Amino acid sequence: MLLVIILLSSIRYGAVSLSIDEIFSALQKQFTLDDTMNLNERIFMSIRLPRGILCVFVGASLAVGGALLQGLFRNPIVEPGLIGTSSGAAFGAALYFALGATFNFNAGTWTLPFAACLGGVISTALVFLLSQSRHDGKSSIVTLLLTGIAINALFLSGVGFLSYIARDPQARSIVFWNLGTMSGANWSSVIIVGITTVFGILISLRYAKHLNALMIGEEEAQFLGINLKSLKWKILLINIVMVAVATAFVGVISFVGLIVPHLLRIINGSDNRFLIRNSAILGGLLLCSADLLSRMVLRPAELPIGIVTSIIGVPIFIILLKKKNYLF
Known part of the structure; x- marks a missing residue:
């Protein structure tokens, strides 16, 4: 119910406030194929409604991705x-913008998500390959996070280099990924992100019990018949597809995948069946709230949504680290 309320508020308020009558009138004209919409009605159908729905899907993708990784590594400070x-997805998108403009390459709506997915796959694979121990092939959480920081720096420097050599329109598009914004939302992006989000969540729920079994330990989970190697790569693949596609359309939005699962654990424990379902709802609610705040603070200008989520997420992340004694 709260998600619906926040979604309706996000759709209604912004640089131009829409009345309830205008919203219902726009929906009625859309269903009856009436082309006599006024300006506010067109703003609702073409901008506000797809933006609000995309917020829900992106927030759900990032939050569920965080819940999956935290369950897989049994650590609450892991997020995509x-x-x-x-960062890999942002680099893939930046490479698409820079090279696409140079070679006049544009293969359709799915090209940008594919480039972002490929970048996310490469960067994540590098993190896991480089963090594995030479002796037993396993990776500790500290090594994993330190390697992730290094790979993040590498790919973000690549994004910076591409934005430096790109022409002005492409450079602005690349900067868009670093800050994160929902201003580019349209119905095509809603459909693509919606497909990956819904299917990703449904598939994730199939492995919730496996992640619950993993909580008691890797050896115990193997005794219960769980193939840990297969489970790891399936969870990673689901996470990469959901997060990379979402990032392709809205840019880098941090801390949603960290905050949401942790808040849910405080509410009702660590059952992954509960976490995956409700991370989708709370993630959408959080990102809709951040998007509404980003449009209202400097109205009629707009604050990048990645800045808002970082301002909220950084203090919570530090508190979590201190609580778990990961800081000296």
Whole structure:
């Protein structure tokens, strides 16, 4: 119910406030194929409504991705951005913008998500390959996070280099990924992100019990018949697809995947069946709230949504680290 309320508020308020009558009138004209919409009605149908729905899908993707990784590594400070997925996806998108403009390459709506997914796959694979121990092939959480920081720096420097050599329109598009914004939302992006989000969540729920079994230890989970190697790569693949596609359309948005699962654990424990379902709802609610705040603070100007989530997320992240004694 709270998600619906926040979504309706996000759709209604902004640089131009829309009345309830205008919203219902726009929906009625859309269903009856009436082309006599006024300006506010067109703003609702073409800008506000797809933006609000995209916020829900992106927030759900990032939050569920964080819940999956935290369950897989049994650590509450892991999120997609810390293992290189987001920065790799941003690099893939930046490479698409820079090279696409140079070679006049544009293969359709799916090209940008594919480039972002490929970048996310490469960066995440590098993190896991480089963090593995030479002796037993396993990776500790500290090594994983430190390697993730290094790979993040590498790919973000690549994004900076591409924005430096790109022409002005492409450079602005690349900067868009670093800050994160929902201003480019349209119905095509809603459909693409919606497909990956819904299917990703449904598939994730199939592995919730496996992640619960993993909580008691890797050896115990193997005794219960769980193939840990297969489970790891399946969870990583689900996470990469959801997060990379979402990042392709809205840029790098940090801390959603960290904050949401941790808040849910405080509410009702660490059952991954509960975490995956409700991370989708709370993630959408959080990102809709951040988007509404980003549009209202400097109205009629707009604050990048990645800045808002970082301002909220950084203090919570530090508190979590101190609580778990990961800081000296």
